[in-house]
Amino acid sequence: MEMLMQLGLLALGFLMLVKGADWFVDGSSGIADRMGVPQLVIGLTIVAMGTSAPEAAVSITAALKGSAEITIGNIVGSNILNILIILGVTSVIVPVAVARSTVRIEIPWMLFITAVLLAAGYTGNQVTLLEGVVLWMLFLLYLAYLFVMAMCDRQEVVETEEDKPAWKLLVLMIIGLVLVVWGSDVTVDAATAIAKAADLSERFIGLTIVALGTSLPELFTSVSAAIKGKADIAIGNIVGSNIFNILFVVGTAALILPVEFAPSFAIDTVVAIGAGVLLLLCVFRKQLLKRSAGILMLICYGGYFAYLMMQ
Numbered sequence: 056m057e058m059l060m061q062l063g064l065l066a067l068g069f070l071m072l073v074k075g076a077d078w079f080v081d082g083s084s085g086i087a088d089r090m091g092v093p094q095l096v097i098g099l100t101i102v103a104m105g106t107s108a109p110e111a112a113v114s115i116t117a118a119l120k121g122s123a124e125i126t127i128g129n130i131v132g133s134n135i136l137n138i139l140i141i142l143g144v145t146s147v148i149v150p151v152a153v154a155r156s157t158v159r160i161e162i163p164w165m166l167f168i169t170a171v172l173l174a175a176g177y178t179g180n181q182v183t184l185l186e187g188v189v190l191w192m193l194f195l196l197y198l199a200y201l202f203v204m205a206m207c208d209r210q211e212v213v214e215t216e217e218d219k220p221a222w223k224l225l226v227l228m229i230i231g232l233v234l235v236v237w238g239s240d241v242t243v244d245a246a247t248a249i250a251k252a253a254d255l256s257e258r259f260i261g262l263t264i265v266a267l268g269t270s271l272p273e274l275f276t277s278v279s280a281a282i283k284g285k286a287d288i289a290i291g292n293i294v295g296s297n298i299f300n301i302l303f304v305v306g307t308a309a310l311i312l313p314v315e316f317a318p319s320f321a322i323d324t325v326v327a328i329g330a331g332v333l334l335l336l337c338v339f340r341k342q343l344l345k346r347s348a349g350i351l352m353l354i355c356y357g358g359y360f361a362y363l364m365m366q
Contacts, residue, residue: 075234128261187309
């Protein structure tokens, strides 16, 4: 009976995520159009941070409770999932165009900060207060870059009679975000209960079940954005979320107390770097994430999942 209830909650969480992501994309992209802000900037900031809210809540809470494997496992696992599964699934459904700045600046920046996380955790088996400060300084630098990009690439605002009022777009975005975060919370709790009933390890739960659950907002938001022709939001959401996960979430957790980084997570972080390199190689020449690349990403995640199952 308990298992049936958890499966029902899992289905409810998925439903909330689907509808919430749809409204969130419509609202955020509409606001971007009305304000003349490039959709790539919206994807890298509001959408990315909004859909990363579950990772932030789960990871910081886990750090406070001393569940270090959930904290790092959730972030590293989510970043791997974001690229290999979410962009993989999205590009299989519809090829995703990638902005030049994403290829030349944002993806390399994502790779750099992932390497910083690996160095910080591997050298002392924990992310310290000082390293948390460094991550936050890099986060502020990233925000400054986004602000400059938004100012340089402002678009002309063209209003039509069919445009919804700004307040309706804002309400739509907020309701969508609430449904996405709430749906993710419901889904994670249900999935974790099911996983624990199956006697799975905390590291495995953090890298897979919890990571997938907290990445569901990115999945549904990116797929919804790509289908609606909002490619900049789709790719910006993923790259921005990965950057936000490391710099803000791990950085904030480390400011509260040192975050333990088990030696086994070094391999997972290297996998995260490898996933980023694969993404860069797939889009470097034609700035397009094709279906063939998406299939390759899904195969790569299958290999990584098989490795986790053998641990």
